[in-house]
Amino acid sequence: MAATDLLARRATLSRSLRLLSEFRFEQRDPDRFYGALADDTVAMVTDLWTAVHGTPPSGGTVLDVGGGPGYFASAFTDAGMRYIGVEPDPREMHAAPALQRGEGAFVRASGTALPFGDGSVDICLSSNVAEHVPDPWRLGDEMLRVTRPGGLVVLSYTVWLGPFGGHEMGVTHYLGGRRAADRYARKHGHRPKNDYGSSLFAVSVAEGLRWAAGTGALVAAFPRYHPRWAWGTVQVPLLREFTVSNLVLVLRPS
Template identity: 60%
Template sequence: MASFPELPALRRLATLGRSWGLLSDFKYEQTRPDIFYGNLALDTSSLVAALSEDISGAGLNDLKVLDVGGGPGYFAEAFETLGATYFSVEPDVGEMSAAGIDVHGSVRGSGLDLPFLPDSFDVVYSSNVAEHVSAPWELGEEMLRVTRSGGLAILSYTIWLGPFGGHETGLWEHYVGGEFARDRYTKKHGHPPKNVFGESLFNVSCREGLEWGASVGNAELVAAFPRYHPYWVWWMVKVPVLREFAVSNLVLVFKKH
C-alpha cells in the first residue's frame, strides 16, 4: 500500500475525545437530526479544512467547495464560517427541504451525473453517500471530473462489514445478510427502513475503495484513513480483513492532476 503524508493538522483533530463525541451523537440520527448532523457538519468542515492545510498548504478561505449529497443543509453554515463558498447537490427534493434550511447554492441533481462543468471546484467532497448508490466509483469519477487541477476530492463512505454498515437496521443484523436486516427492521417497526438494502443501501468494502483509488488515472490518492477513529489506529487501513470490520468509514483523498 502507498505511503501517505503525516497530515499533522488532521492528526491534531483525530483524538479519542472527538471519536467518542461523534459516536455518542449517533443515537440522535433519527430522533434529533439537528444535533447529529449539526455536530457532524462542524466536524466535517474542520476535517476538510485540515486536509486542505496539510495537502495544499492553506485552509478553505475563498475556495469553492462542492458537497455531493448535501442533504437538508446543515453543512452550509459550517463551511461558510471557514471562509468557503459552499455549494451542494442532492437528488431528493424532500431531503433538501427536510430541515427547513435555505441553502442558496443547493442544486437538485445526481452524484452520478453532476450538473457542473469540468474543473469547477477547488474542493469536492462526499460524506456517507457512496454506500447509497449502486455505482460508488462512478460517483468518485464524477467528483474528480468537476474538481479543478490541483484541487482535492474527498470521498468518505461507510464500509458494509463495519458495525454501522447496516445503518439503522442494527449493529449485527447485516452480518446475517442485507435482506435479513431489512426484513427484520420492517417486521419490528411496521415500516421499511429509510435505507433499504439493494435499493438505497449497498455492500461496499474497504478493499474495493482502496483498489479503485489506486487505479484512478487523473488524480493521485494522497491519503486513506478511518473517518471517525483517532489517528493512532489509522494503521488498520493497511491490514486486509481487519480493515473491513474495524475501519467503519473510509476516507479517500485525491489531488487532481
C-alpha cells in the same frame, strides 16, 4: 507536509468518543447529530486543504455531493467557503434550513451525473453517500472530473461490514442485508429508510482503495472516526472491513 499531518493532531480518542456519542441522536435529533458532524467535517476538510496548500481554503468553492437537507451549508459558509449542495431527492433538499436562510446554493441532481463543468470547483466532498448508490465509483469519477487540478476530493463512506454498516438496522446486517431489511420491516411495520438493495449497498474498504489507487490521484486513506493510533488498520486486509467503520479517501486531481 503530508495531507493528513494537521488532521492527525485532532484525531484523538476524546474526539472519537465525542462523535460516537452523537450517533445515538441521528434518528431522534438529527439537528444535533448533523450539526456536530458538520463542524467536524469542516475541520477535517480545512486541515486536509491547509496541509496540502499551506493556507486555509477560505474563499474556495466546495461542492457537497449528496448534501441532503444542507446541514453542512452553514458550517462551510461560516468557514468562509462558497457552498454548493447537490441532492437528488427534492424532499430532502427543500427541507434545508440553510436554503431558507440563503446560505449556499442547492442543485437537484444525481451524484453520478453532476451538472458541472470539468475542473469547476476547488473541493468536492461526499459524506456518507457512496454506500447509498449502486455504482459508488462512478460517483467518485464524477467528483474527480468536476474538481480542478490541485484541488481536493474527499470521499467518505460507511463500510458495510463495519459496526454501522446496517444503519438503522443495527448489527443485524451481519445476518445478510436482505434478511436484516426484512426483519426490520416485520418489527417496525415499514421498510427501513436505508433498505438493502435499493437505498443501501455493500461497499468495502478494499473496493475503495482499489478504485482510488487506479485513479492515480490518491494522497491519503484513513478511518474517519478513529484516533490516529488506529489508522494503520486500513492497511490490514480483512481486519479493516470490520474495524474501519467509515473510510475517507482523499484525492488530488492533477
